[in-house]
Amino acid sequence: xxxxxxxxxxxxxxxxxxxxxxxxxxxxxxxxxxxxxxxxxxxxxxxxxxxxxxxxxxxxxxxxxxxxxxxxxxxxxxxxxxxxxxxxxxxxxxxxxxxxxxxxxxxxxxxxxxxxxxxxxxxxxxxxxxxxxxxxxxxxxxxxxxxxxxxxxxxxxxxxxxxxxxxxxxxxxxxxxxxxxxxxxxxxxxxxxxxxxxxxxxxxxxxxxxxxxxxxxxxxxxxxxxxxxxxx
Numbered sequence: 197x198x199x200x201x202x203x204x205x206x207x208x209x210x211x212x213x214x215x216x217x218x219x220x221x222x223x224x225x226x227x228x229x230x231x232x233x234x235x236x237x238x239x240x241x242x243x244x245x246x247x248x249x250x251x252x253x254x255x256x257x258x259x260x261x262x263x264x265x266x267x268x269x270x271x272x273x274x275x276x277x278x279x280x281x282x283x284x285x286x287x288x289x290x291x292x293x294x295x296x297x298x299x300x301x302x303x304x305x306x307x308x309x310x311x312x313x314x315x316x317x318x319x320x321x322x323x324x325x326x327x328x329x330x331x332x333x334x335x336x337x338x339x340x341x342x343x344x345x346x347x348x349x350x351x352x353x354x355x356x357x358x359x360x361x362x363x364x365x366x367x368x369x370x371x372x373x374x375x376x377x378x379x380x381x382x383x384x385x386x387x388x389x390x391x392x393x394x395x396x397x398x399x400x401x402x403x404x405x406x407x408x409x410x411x412x413x414x415x416x417x418x419x420x421x422x423x424x425x426x427x428x
Contacts, residue, residue: 249376250376340354
């Protein structure tokens with residue numbers, strides 16, 4: 197499902213006017229349709245970025261697989277890729293939270309439809325929990341404390357701390373290599389969830405907006421009785 201299909205659904209001015217956006221942090225001041233489409237665009241970008249990072253980190257890991265220590269000249273590139281991975285994980289989780297907030301905001305304004313949106317919200321929460329659990333498992337596998345990687349800032353600090361020793365550099369590279377691989381699969385799952393869920397939201401918002409317009413147009417105006425010459 198491509199983004200062009202989403203754009204066509206919110207072209208009508210009535211939808212733009214009638215649906216103010218919730219503050220999810222993706223687009224400040226956006227309407228609901230704009231917000232919903234932007235979330236789809238972002239998840240596509242993050243999925244592509246995950247694939248690129250997996251390739252780059254795998255290439256670096258292959259270069260040092262048989263080395264006892266990582267050459268100093270390789271570390272800046274490795275560190276840069278790991279920082280990109282940390283940022284991607286943070287951005288992806290932020291998008292999952294933002295998408296869940298959009299679902300809640302749509303439900304708050306337009307009411308609760310069928311179980312589709314509730315199931316979508318639950319799916320986003322499950323995705324985030326699964327991602328956290330898988331990353332923690334990988335970190336522990338390589339002797340890294342998962343509690344040191346719970347935020348973007350702390351993860352970057354932990355990578356810097358590990359870089360001070362040869363064993364630490366090897367550990368974070370190996371962990372990063374596995375996490376990059378699982379992020380490809382995780383981003384594919386999130387992309388699928390957001391595309392399907394946001395299409396359902398767009399359909400629901402459009403239906404509710406058109407219903408309100410139809411109800412507004414159905415009101416029959418009351419005309420004043422004619423007066424003056426020629427009145428009857």
